[in-house]
Amino acid sequence: MSDLKVFRVRGGRATEIPGASVAVERELQSLVEANMEAMLGIRFLATEYPTGQHRGRIDSLGLDENCNPVIVEYKRSRDQNVINQALSYLYWLQGHTHEFENLVKEKLGVEAAAPVDWSNLHLVCIAGAFSPHDKVAV
Template sequence: MPIYNINDNKLTQIKKVNFKNERELQRLTENNLEELFNLKFIESEFQVDNLRIDTLAYSEETNSFVIIEYKNTKNFSVIDQGYSYLALLLNNKAEFVLKYNQVLNENAGKEDFDFSQTRVMFIAPSYTTYQLKSVEFSDIPFELWKVSKFSNNTVLFNQINNSQAVASISQISTGDKKQSITKEIKKYSEEDLFENKDSIELYTTLKERILTEFEDIEIVITKLYAVFKVNKKIIASVTPLSKSLKMHVNAKRLDDYKNLCKDVSNIGHWGVGDYELKLQSEKDFDYFLELFSQSYEEKL
């Protein structure tokens, strides 16, 4: 449906316009990586073993690298190119870690990264039906983002969601190289996170309340915890325990008037946020949601 601009009660249609080239799209994305995707920029045109990565980024949420590829044409294979990039990273971990240390002035080793949560993002103005169908798996580590530029100097980044997919990429024959990558790279689900944990029912009830009471919530599942986000910014994270949930509220300031939160800002911990509290039952939800709301409002 067309979008219109309102001027003196008159409507003028806002039309789509083309990017000049892939480089224009790349510069726009790289200059706004944190705003768009909550990622840290590492390197543009990063080259290893005769392959060049358009943008190398890093995700603090998953402690892993993110590879971004831009396309202004439709004649490319998402699967083949995506797996080639993953193979490049897994076979050259030291080079990626070295570049991370050089850019961010860190001294990390390979063991400090979770390579199993590496993902590849494709960003393009459009995709073919074949490309869309090729990533319809529940556990494939690729994301397709459609970007639209408009005549009123605005832009829209929209992830093409395959959350309804139930098939696993491991169920089909993908070749020796792809099978070896699939064993090391894993896209985690709620079932993986809560495996053998009785707290899954408590989490499910909490999730339903959050999604009911707050708008535009995005849930991201990592290897060790789940995060609730709005505007790509983390509100809180939940780490499953055997029968309870360990919550971390990610806020600059928090009015914890019941003094139930533990300050973990100077303590190493799984999860995102400096305020930690435990939820034992649904009776704990109301107060936690008050804290959640403070962080939510901060991120709007």
């Protein structure tokens, strides 16, 4: 698949959402974030989370059913940097565990932050396609 297609479903009828990559990527991100628990089993925490001096923004942050932190990155089409970008954010997150736990407390309550399991962080990359090198790296 060379280009990710996104559809709007109304009344049982699907129509493709036209538009530029950025607009469609943003709409896809909003759709996944609004339904993250049902679609991926991840409790949504934050969108476009700033990484400070790291100078990035994590597309979506969440917590899975096993209390593992999850980073979700979206790209509409093939992007050779999606895996590297996600790994870079994973590195940032490992150094900012207290910041993440404070976010969990703020969004889900103190009880949810206590059992955060840092032994198995997850990356979810949603893209139109992945390069052969991405597939080998993963």
